[in-house]
Ligand SMILES: CC1=C(CCC(=O)O)c2cc3nc(cc4[nH]c(cc5[nH]c(cc1n2)c(C)c5CCC(=O)O)c(CCC(=O)O)c4C)C(CCC(=O)O)=C3C
């Protein structure tokens with residue numbers, strides 16, 4: 294049995310989504326609290342959910358991922374009886390605080406989180422760290438002192454990249470020769486990208502690194518032309534967000550004479566609402582109207598290889614935390630991403646001083662802080 298010491302539990306941490314029509318608006322209010330998203334946009338997004346009976350696919354995707362992660366950790370020799378794997382969300386039940394309380398009751402004091410976001414940005418990294426800090430403070434007030442760390446970003450891992458490459462190869466096989474690849478990710482405000490990672494622009498930079506790694510894995514004689522484009526923009530029109538939108542991009546491809554397109558949701562781990570609505574519904578319809586052959590490549594989230602990669606990163610981090618020197622594989626970009634976020638990484642532009650866990654500067658503000666044994670962040 295390999296141990297995950299010093300960790301006594303693993304937490305799969307995700308976004309959450311509604312599962313019934315009357316849960317949609319309360320969910321959207323949780324997501325957008327204090328974020329200045331126009332009411333119009335909320336009503337529009339609630340329509341997307343109602344289009345699918347008020348049920349987001351994301352929770353079911355996470356239930357499957359949880360089962361796969363347990364299976365892969367067990368296969369790596371982890372005893373799940375003594376090191377349980379929990380699942381919690383930012384915006385919908387099961388909520389992070391409740392799940393951590395349950396873990397504490399079962400004896401967990403140090404927890405390792407696996408976040409369902411492959412890339413660094415405020416939304417995909419620091420916001421989860423802030424949620425964890427808030428949960429840990431709430432629990433500390435109840436006399437429950439815990440510490441949570443987070444595995445490094447995994448956009449550069451085999452188990453994330455390979456299922457995408459395999460699916461693209463298959464998609465291209467069903468399209469006319471010379472078809473293009475449109476990698477798609479969630480648009481974010483330009484300012485959020487500017488502030489991503491320790492040195493800025495890490496959101497777009499790491500996406501490009503992942504796209505390049507995927508394209509080079511296709512093993513095709515002629516490398517297809519590709520672009521990185523965006524979906525799910527939501528802020529006011531006056532605020533610049535990453536562009537172009539996938540819909541405009543499809544029109545531009547048609548105009549340029551592209552014979553077809555594989556749409557690849559490389560920014561997303563699973564087929565959640567952005568994928569099934571923005572891509573499989575909206576973008577598909579635009580492609581049909583343009584008479585542009587269109588296939589959508591799979592996300593990695595359901596692949597056994599993906600859960601295997603996450604399990605390997607969990608085992609790696611536990612070893613690092615024990616002071617060992619584990620291998621740190623990285624298959625995209627200049628090297629492995631850091632384990633512990635440096636101060637200011639993926640800054641919160643509205644509230645820069647908001648406490649965030651899993652960083653060098655995190656101290657539990659009340660009670661006895663749990664002893665910090667984290668290694669210095671690895672610089673890139
Ligand atoms: C980078 C990023 C990821 C990827 C990283 C990760 O996976 O975390 C992501 C994931 C997701 N985003 C999701 C849903 C929503 N995101 C919204 C709003 C926003 N997302 C943003 C960014 C991201 N979002 C941003 C900058 C906003 C603006 C408001 C704000 O600054 O917070 C809104 C509000 C309405 C709207 O404006 O669209 C909703 C409903 C769901 C669940 C889908 C389901 O239910 O299946 C998932 C997985």
Ligand SMILES: [Fe+2]
Pocket residue numbers: 479
């Ligand atoms: Fe989002």
